[in-house]
Amino acid sequence: MLLKCCEDFNYFSPDSSLQRLMVRKPMRVYLIYGSGGGGHKASANALMDVLLQRNPDWDIRTINISPAVGAEGGDKLYNLCMEKNWSLIIPLLHKAATFFSPFVQPLIKKRMRDMWSSMPEADVIISLVPFLNPSIIETQPGAIHFTLITDFTHTEGHPWIQDHRQHILCGTEECYEQGLQLGLPVEKVTRTSGMVISPRFYQSLDRAELKEISMQLDFRVNSITSLVFFGGVPPTYATRRLVVALLRKGHNVIVICGNNEGLLQDLCKLKLKYPELCLYLKNFTRDVSTYMQLSDVVVGKPGPGAISEALVSRRPVIMLAEGGKVMDQERSVMQWVEANNLGVSATRAQEAAEVSKERIMDMQRAVDALPENRAVFEVAEIVETAAKNRLREKIRTEKLAHEVEIDLDLRDNNALLT
Template sequence: MKIVDLIYFNAGGGHRATAVALGAVLRQRKPEWQVRLVNLFEVLDPQNRYRSITGSAPEDWYNKRLARGWTIGMAPELKLLQTVIRLAHRPLVKQFQQHWAQTEPDLVVSLVPNFNRALFESLASALPGVPHVTMLTDLADVPPNFWIEPDQDQHFICGTPKAVEQARALGHAEERIHATSGMIIRPDFYDVIRLDRARERHRYGLDPLRPTGVVLFGGHGSKAMLGIAKKLAESTQLILFCGHNKALARQLRALPQRAPRLVIEFSLDIPCYMRLADFFIGKPGPGSISEAVQQGLPVIVVENAWTMPQERYNAAWVRDNHLGIVHGSFRTIDRAVAQLLSQFEKFRVSVRSIDNRALFEVPEILDDILDEATRIHSDEAQAACHPPRFLRTSSSAAAAASTSASLSD
């Protein structure tokens, strides 16, 4: 049985969501594999010392910032984080080496940025020949040293032509760059469900005939949703997802409204609710906009100083593929909605042209990588057992000479 490790962390939620979705489809399609989800920070801090000292997980502060919309200034903070990781490179490698030696995976798939140099070097030294794969969970890299490291003999799985070109530009071999048709999203976004939208909207207190927007800012929501709800309270029917942010849900429910509004706390039924909507409003996260597009929803996103570095390309991807509207602020969300609805059919045709099958493409890519590694290992083992003829002849001659010398002594 082959052991496949999927490395993730909980910063932002998208990395874990990708690991869970990929793990589910791998177990279904490759039952002969043992698939393990490995939390990066549990490897680095197995005794949970950080939580015992601070009272929170390393990702909690980041997630709280996302929920409060405190994302301005993240570009210089990213550089600082990368500097700290470079300074801690040796102890990081040592910690990872110990982990690989104890757990002995046959394939490692990294779904996290920033740590891939340490992950690769530790795996190559602890378990030579075991492939390391970096699968970008963003639509593009944020060079340098974010997703794609130079001078590493490893594989990359890229969800856009932009990411493929970035890997090529850093000198990686073509056979180690694997293109997919998009981002990994949950399997249930591919389910075909016959739905009476008018009846379901009525059941939730929504107007069956009104254009409806779904508002989504990840698993913890965002205070930006309050401004959106206020701006659209008179004109636009909304479904708002607050995730684990119960305080935000209470605030949204308390806002005055004329247009119907449905506020949802944490739910696993996001695809079902999305099928009740006509368009998406949210931050340009790769997972959220990919899910919306999979459900046939044109999108409204913003790009400004608060947009995180790893999400800035996503707005360009929306524009270039004519998938919706990009504004500079949600303060103009009413105009963005009017603009989108005035060109709704055009955007919907473009959205429907996107055929994202990444969830089903990646298992075959990983299978090919594992097969190649197994073949190389088999060839090396066979070569060690059966050296070339000239080596065998030389060895025999040396042995004969040694025996003759011993007898003469």
């Protein structure tokens, strides 16, 4: 009888806590972005690339939350406004989103729960979107939550800091101070060395490679090379005016047309009509870093992502805001760049084209003196630390549960023996 009881009792039975612990699922991380503009998705992809490189066994997913919460139509309208340069409409869209947000929160939460129900439970969720953070936290209470702010500051038009449960990751000192002023505890506010951008921007080409590529483009050797870059959805007519103004001033011009096929076709016609122009056109590309390194200056909008990419590439910037129209979340970018002599602003294409080579060289010295932005690697380390702490806590909890299970089994077997 004693022998039979000992044979039946198995400390490592298939359903035991310890064995479940030994065969753990991979750490699961979700990166949440929206489809309005391209900056949120670019930062999400950048962080995913670094996390996967360092943790190839993790399950890391980028999730476009816009369709799930019914915001896809609004994002398409926002992108259309960007393409058409209808900058006066964009603040109205932000105000409408802010006004209606409290009324639609119950529906948004329901849709989020439906989305989560079709997916495995997350260990860590990193939000790269404004407006939705309280709902994301409430519908996934079991996960560790971070909000990676992709703007220089929290603004009324782009509200990021919304809930005391958020752990915000800030790329600027002003944003860090805002987090504290809005009541978040200091341990929930983390300052990084800049904005999160793709690790590709940290890979420098040597002079010989740059010279060879420049020769292939058939650019003039002693002319200024300007990269025209407005992000994923550049405005058609504003970009064309800028390109023409730069070409008239004798610049070599590289244009990233992004997802704006109409702009690409329009500029292709210009190139065909005047083949002698030093003009190189590119549609959407993940190799923006190479074109930045080929250029002397980056000309475009004062977007936080595009400006940060230029500065990590060690290139000064010319920020074009036609008619002085600047989006709420871009105003602080422009002010910071100008205050540190890293670039200049222009309200007309002609004004942007007239920035002299001497002025560009002066700004270049300020850019070269900037401290290094390592934010994407810093955020990866923060996420890894949180994930490892969560794993340790789970192991501790499951070990305790396993010890209780063994104790109960021993008591049951002792009862049988007696």
